Amino acid sequence: MIAISSGKGGVGKSTVTANLAVMLARQGLRVGLVDADLYGPSIPGMLGVPSGQPPAMTSTKKVIPTEAHGVKVISMGMLTADDKPAVMRGPMVTKYLQMFVTQVDWGELDVLFLDLPPGTGDIQLTLAQAFPLAGAVVVSTPQDVSLKIARRGLRMMEQVKVPILGIIENMSGFTCPSCGEVTHIFHQGGGRTIAESMGVPFLGAIPLDPAIVDSGDSGEPLVNAAPDSPAAQAYASIADALSVDMDRAGGLQIPFAWDLTTGEGKPAPASQGSADRPLALDYDATGLTIRWPNDHIQTIDARDLRLSCRCASCRDEISGKNLLEPENVPMDVVPTKIWSVGNYALGIAFSDGHGSGIYTFPALREIESVEAEDV
Template sequence: MISREKLTEALSKLQFGTHQQPLVNWLSETELSDTACRLVFSFPWPCKSQWEGLSQRIAVAIDELVEHRDLTIEFAISVPQLAIKAERPLVAGVKNIILVASGKGGVGKSTTTVNLALALQAEGAKVGVLDADIYGPSIPTMLGVAEGTRPKVQASKHFEPVVAAGLQTMSLGYLTTEKTPAVWRGPMASGALMQILEQTLWDDLDYLIVDMPPGTGDIQLTVAQKMAVSGAVIVTTPQDIALLDAKKAIEMFAKVNIPIVGLVENMSIHTCSACGHQEAIFGSDGGERLAATYDAKLLAKLPLSLAIRQSADAGENLMASSGAEQQAYQALALRCGEEVAMMPLASMPEFVLLDD
């Protein structure tokens, strides 16, 4: 009979993911007999699109060992619950909270939030989106939710998330109209955000992606103090002005001990639909330079694309299409999920609120 030791040795030579970890690290179950070999791999981040290629690599690696046996290879996703020492409460029904932030508006933060959430879902995760941009909630529009949609309320206290494109969502946009802007001071806006976060009945989410408002004000500090956050994704364009504000966002999260998952350079390159010429309209490599300055990961370079703008305005699911844009967000989701899974969460410092 084939030995487990030889099987493990063969699998240890295969690597997977950006961090190139031995694939055997995620071997969760092995069944061996004279006629069959069954292997089960369980990954701590969503990577469904990679399974077919992995299955072929595994079959080749252990072909001589398996010999005449029927080989079954199964994959599963098991995103772990956030492990954190900080005295910040976990949100019921949520394993990981990922903030999508920027130092300024107009860099495509909300679009990145929506498409990152959709891409994580396409990779096999259970995902929700919280629209924390109290003053300019745009998530309902980007997800194609009909105007006037309201969340159901249970026991006059709890909101049921509005399901859109398979995502569990909550936004102040569901509680107001286009003609009733939130004319609130900082404390009121922060209180409204925490209310819709804590009173929403999130259902067993692997990730809650939070679309943060631009800037570094009251809402950001409230989130840092009162939510157990896995990390923040910083969105910027390559433009120098955007990079200056992105630095402020990174510095703010450093002060409140929220780790940076990585940076996204949005609107990185434009490809002419007529001739295929590529042009860096907002400059080049700004995200790379910023990531290097702060020893952070550059998660993705996303294109400046008509298809991305059109899907957001029309509320259409970009991940249901195929093309360079869909592939770019799929790569972002794979990298983001892996970086969160690889974070040393157990050693994160406790929250410290700074006065300055």
Template structure:
């Protein structure tokens, strides 16, 4: 085929706009190889975010676009993905066994932050990624219960110093709950809590994670500052509900991450709408559009909005979160969509930070 025909193939590929990278695959640098021989086109694509449940559709779509071109006999398109390690800024050191660290935070309690963390992590794993969760809520750890791990679960200790993470539903987890019992409250001052968090982070032998989600305690206190100063956090996700009180606190969370130069990847709005189980009537019990307003104000994405659902609460309490127990449900699909948005945004920011600065010279 001629050079003009190759340009036509590239134009056809550019006609597909990736919904998560928000640009065409050529502009996003996802084309690994494109060969044209005797009317047969071979295209290899590599996405920067996990997409096991999504890549087959991309292959079919691109194949159809290319095969519709004049002179093309067949098109073989393969789509794969890989997750790059985040560049570490400043004097911080990369965490062994972890490529990217995502902090999930909220300005206040009771907005569904831990539920969001667990389901986002499981959704990322469902797309093929290797995922872990660190429960950084030292005073009120809940991740173990949400993952169905019984009270009394203890991590294996290696070399009398390191913890082996507990595995549940295909992801790795570490929590203060694995070191105390439900009946033993943690009564510590701030410095002790910060020290415990650092120990959990640095003494856990995470096994080759693409993403480590950190379930943060609510607020903007000691643990948040410790995390920002001592841990190479790649990005953060803010969880809120639509009511004004929650939004005020969510704004504080966003501003805190901005001040410590941790990118905010987006906002998750929980309890956005209530759907009556009897008649199907919908109501915005806690207000409407709050997540959109705060995302617009700070120039970040609204990753998704979730309904006020008894199912989400019951399944989390039972240790079988929605993404696992109702994997084909609409709510599980929302979580999986949000997970891809988080991962794609992270891939774009990592690529941007990895670019070397350009030095230019002039006669001025």
């Protein structure tokens, strides 16, 4: 699962997503595309998918995605007419996003693109917490304002431990069809500069081309309509770079939901992984045991784990003051369920009825262990 994101609107992110998806499908990969911009869906129009025609359902009540140009697609634009707004509060947005990923009959896929709306709000956080994103691609124009906002979006993905696969500079320059002179309307080289300054890959620059607009409006992506154009060649180069960097970061196999009362859903251990993701989890009378990379083993007492909760009801979000009184936590409290929260945390429910705590991996490592040893 790869998120295509940008902090700023109007940078051509959906156009980039549509063309990359079609290019990877042309290369033989099985590609799905979720239009996660529920308020302003544009993917159906760019891929020639009719709007306002709800998709069919399978006998198991799963949505059958529409296929266009070799790509399986789901979008709010397929459920509503062109001029009908999607008026929804946050909980409904979350519900639709989860439905688009988990209740769609995708079949076997090599990659599922998530075309995100601009910003760093509910949609971005929901996807980062609910699903194991293999990485994110950040799209920006060379304009300084756009790059500054793109940096914020990139930092947001880093905070929730979504690997940054790279930065794409869109609208990087216009080549005059008559004289061949290149005019850099939105400045030059900003995408590469910000990628180098933040230590992430620069995937490539896509030039301005009127044919991109025409192909998007006609529902025929540029990589199909004009495969030999400079812009299409840029898309092909970026697709090649992505296709060799789609492996999920190593570590604990996610997603999972482990019911400690029955033992069901315990995550399979991993042999290797990134330094900040656990390799294995176990639980017994001594507490929660976490095996980290470099053979470090940490065991956290169940009550200490409960007292370390940092949710809004246990700790003041502004001051950081601990709101949870130790005398209100039973001495025999134990975790009852542990589940993955995106790539960066564990959710834990306890026998005292508390279940809103999210424990980031760095926060877990900071909890004083009952027993810690280097093997």
